[in-house]
Structures are given as structure tokens and as C-alpha cells.
Amino acid sequence: MKIEAVELLRVRMPLVSPFRTSFGTQTHRDVLLVRAHTAGAEGWAECVALSDPLYSSEYASAAHRVIADHLVPRLFAAGDVTAALVAPALEPVRGHRMAKAAVETAVLDAQLKAAGVALRDHLGATQARVVSGVSVGIHDSIPQLLEGVAGYLEAGYARIKLKIEPGWDVAPVAAVRERFGDDILLQVDANSAYTRADARHLRKLDRYDLLLIEQPLDEEDVAGHAELARLLDTPICLDESIVSARAAYEAIRTGACSIVNIKPGRVGGYLEARRVHDVCAAAGVPVWAGGMLETGIGRAANLALAALPNFTLPSDISASDRYYAQDLTEPFRLSDGAIDVPTGPGIGVAPIPEILQDLLVDKELVRP
Numbered sequence: 001m002k003i004e005a006v007e008l009l010r011v012r013m014p015l016v017s018p019f020r021t022s023f024g025t026q027t028h029r030d031v032l033l034v035r036a037h038t039a040g041a042e043g044w045a046e047c048v049a050l051s052d053p054l055y056s057s058e059y060a061s062a063a064h065r066v067i068a069d070h071l072v073p074r075l076f077a078a079g080d081v082t083a084a085l086v087a088p089a090l091e092p093v094r095g096h097r098m099a100k101a102a103v104e105t106a107v108l109d110a111q112l113k114a115a116g117v118a119l120r121d122h123l124g125a126t127q128a129r130v131v132s133g134v135s136v137g138i139h140d141s142i143p144q145l146l147e148g149v150a151g152y153l154e155a156g157y158a159r160i161k162l163k164i165e166p167g168w169d170v171a172p173v174a175a176v177r178e179r180f181g182d183d184i185l186l187q188v189d190a191n192s193a194y195t196r197a198d199a200r201h202l203r204k205l206d207r208y209d210l211l212l213i214e215q216p217l218d219e220e221d222v223a224g225h226a227e228l229a230r231l232l233d234t235p236i237c238l239d240e241s242i243v244s245a246r247a248a249y250e251a252i253r254t255g256a257c258s259i260v261n262i263k264p265g266r267v268g269g270y271l272e273a274r275r276v277h278d279v280c281a282a283a284g285v286p287v288w289a290g291g292m293l294e295t296g297i298g299r300a301a302n303l304a305l306a307a308l309p310n311f312t313l314p315s316d317i318s319a320s321d322r323y324y325a326q327d328l329t330e331p332f333r334l335s336d337g338a339i340d341v342p343t344g345p346g347i348g349v350a351p352i353p354e355i356l357q358d359l360l361v362d363k364e365l366v367r368p
Contacts, residue, residue: 001111002080006072006103007035008064010362013295015323020138022165022193023054029293030060030361031328033351034067036106043110044350046298047102048265055191055292056098056240056266063099068366071096071103076368083108084271097243097268104269105301105347113346118304120341120348123274125307129338133159133314134322135189135291138168142175149176158337159185159211159314165193170204177208185314189214192240196224199231211313212237212259225256235259239290243267245275252283259313263290264305265298273305281310291316296329300349303332303341328355 011031019026032047047067049058070093075081078089086104093100112122134157139145149160160180162172173188187210194202194216202216212235217224219240229236237259242248244267251257260280264273280287289306292298299317306315317339320331329349332339342348 001038001040001082001107001114003036003038003075003107005037005365005367006067006075006106007037008068008364008366009033009035009356009360010060010064011295011328011356011359012361013324013328013359015293016321016325018137019293019323021163022138022191024052026050026293029295031295032060032064032102033297034102034106036110038110038114040114041110041346043106043108043113043346044297045102045105045109045301046294047098048263048292048294048298049098050292058096058098063096063102064364066093066096066099067103068364071099072366075103075107081107083111087268087271098265101265101267101269104271105264108270109346116345118343118348119270119301119346120304120307120343123270123304123308125304125341126309127307127311127341129340130289130303130306130311130317131158131314131338132317132319132334133157133161133185134318135161135316136163138163138165142172145172146175146179149180153180153184156334156337157318159187161214161316162186162188164188164190166198170201173205173208173210182209185211187211187214189239190216192216192218196221196227199228202228203232206233210234214261215239215241222251222254222256225251226254229255229257237261239263240266242276244272245279248276248279252280252285258285260285260287261290262287262305263292264302265292270301270305274308277305277308277310286310286312288313289315289317291318293323295324296320296327296332296349297347297351299332300329300342300347303339304347307341326355328352328359
């Protein structure tokens with residue numbers, strides 16, 4: 001398949017409410033979309049890099065320039081390509097996994113649409129629906145948090161994940177358990193907000209029967225996570241530390257985690273994400289699908305991945321209205337605690353033209 005042009009589109013998506021984590025507060029998403037033009041079909045992808053380099057070193061404006069100035073020219077130089085050849089073609093460019101993931105996904109979407117194959121079938125999905133959890137940001141007060149959690153449980157979400165940071169951890173977890181009981185599935189996410197010196201404090205979370213504690217320490221401190229895992233009863237899940245199938249293997253081998261969060265953008269694309277899934281499955285380590293506040297473009301592709309067999313824990317793939325009053329695509333809806341996996345060719349969705357035009361901030365067309 002020959003790539004005739006690549007279009008980069010910038011879209012500003014207001015959130016329905018501010019989303020606060022240990023690394024900052026988001027009120028909107030600066031979305032970078034990639035559209036690959038080929039003779040047979042056009043492919044869509046969403047780069048999950050945020051506006052600022054806080055979750056990772058990547059951010060949307062830098063990803064835009066890396067794609068336009070470095071990745072796409074290499075893609076053009078490769079001539080006829082398939083999605084499987086994109087990663088090798090882009091390998092000389094160090095890092096920038098989120099940018100590379102967007103390019104590979106746009107090519108993969110075009111390839112599968114031209115062939116009439118759904119992404120879920122290409123990846124080897126075994127589930128028609130994905131059980132959905134919800135990520136709950138840090139609130140100004142515990143009463144506000146409890147009100148928010150009550151709303152999500154009433155909406156039917158199967159699992160609650162609380163964002164935590166020093167000063168907002170044990171008390172909110174205790175309050176949620178006291179209010180809603182031991183039957184709800186509950187986990188926490190620190191986004192690297194703690195250090196090894198906080199181990200004794202984090203042990204206080206053991207009493208609340210959590211599914212897991214996600215990424216408590218710095219992403220590079222895999223050894224520290226292994227030490228912490230020996231001290232806590234609560235299972236440790238790694239997110240930011242897992243940047244490839246090799247990283248997943250090493251983290252599991254050293255005892256740094258017993259659960260893995262898979263985010264395709266973080267590992268460089270859906271093909272590598274499937275390899276992470278396979279490594280974890282071979283080791284008997286369950287995985288679940290993380291989220292980056294994606295629009296329907298990224299959400300559709302994530303659902304295809306999360307339908308693989310070793311995704312045995314509820315995902316962070318929420319309904320469209322969790323974050324957006326108006327999604328870029330037809331909205332994804334929660335029903336009986338789960339969301340349907342798209343069955344159409346490729347990722348199964350495309351932006352609604354008038355909505356895309358209304359929210360579009362900038363675009364750039366790159367040709368050979």
C-alpha cells in the first residue's frame with residue numbers, strides 16, 4: 001500500500017468537567033489526529049500525547065512536528081508499506097512512541113479498511129463487549145468525590161479507579177469503602193506521585209481490599225516497585241514503566257508488578273500492545289486497558305485491543321459522555337457495565353465531518 005499523503009489535524013475538545021491527577025488538571029484535550037491517504041482507503045488515528053509533557057515526555061505539539069518532519073518522510077521513503085513495516089521504518093527515530101503509534105495506526109486503519117477487515121479480528125479479539133470501569137480524578141473535597149462516585153455507579157460502571165497523591169489517598173479510599181461497601185471493585189492510581197520512602201504509608205491502603213495500586217513510584221524505578229511489591233498486600237500494576245513488550249517481560253521477571261496496564265500509545269502502537277498482551281498472558285499476568293481521555297477515534301481502537309482474551313480486568317474505556325458532551329464520532333454508550341466493540345472495517349469509526357470542522361483548530365497536509 002502506497003501512502004499518498006498524511007494529514008495532521010489539531011482539535012480542541014472541551015471536557016465536561018475538569019480532570020485532576022497528581023501531575024495536573026485538564027479542562028480540555030488538545031487532540032492531534034492523523035489521517036493517512038491511500039488509493040484504497042483513508043486511515044484515521046489519534047495521538048494520545050497530552051498538551052504538556054507531564055504524563056510523559058511527549059506532548060501534542062512536539063508529536064505534530066516529529067510526525068511531519070521525521071516520521072512521515074521516512075514513511076514516504078519506504079515506498080509500499082504495510083502496518084507491520086511501519087515500526088521498522090521509523091525505528092531510527094529514537095523514542096516518540098505516541099507519535100509513532102499514531103502513524104502506524106493510521107496506516108493500519110487504511111490497510112484494514114481496504115481489505116474489509118475489522119481491527120478486532122486482525123488483533124485476535126475474543127470478546128464482543130468490553131467491561132468498563134471509570135477513572136475518577138482528585139476532587140476538592142471528599143463529599144464531592146462521593147457524589148461523583150455515586151453517579152458513576154448509578155450509570156453502571158463496573159469498577160471505580162481513584163486518582164491519588166500524597167495528602168489525597170487513604171482518607172478518600174476509606175470514605176469510598178465506607179459509603180459504598182466492600183462489594184464494589186476499587187483500585188487507585190498514583191501516576192508516579194510517591195517514592196520508596198512512602199512504603200509504610202502506602203501499606204495503609206492494604207486494609208481496603210483494592211484490586212491494585214497503579215504506578216506508585218517513578219516510571220524508571222522498576223527496582224523500587226519490586227521492593228514495594230514485597231511489602232504490600234495490594235497488587236502493584238505498572239503503567240508508565242511499561243513502554244514495550246521487553247519492558248513488560250523485565251518488570252514481571254523481577255517481580256515489579258503482578259498486573260499490567262496496556263496503553264497502545266505508550267508502547268508504540270497496537271501491534272506492540274498485542275505483543276505486551278501476549279507476554280503477560282504467557283506469564284499468567286492479567287492486563288487491562290488504560291485510557292488517555294481519547295475521543296471516539298482512539299476509543300474505538302482501544303476497544304478492539306481490550307477484547308483480547310487476557311484483558312480480564314475492567315478497562316478505563318468509558319462511554320463518550322464521561323469526558324465529552326460531543327464526541328468526534330458517533331458516541332460510545334455504556335450498557336450493563338460494558339461497551340460494544342466496533343465490528344466495521346479498520347477501527348470501525350470515522351469523525352463526523354461537521355463536528356470535526358467545528359472543533360478544528362489547525363491542519364497540515366504532508367506530501368512526498
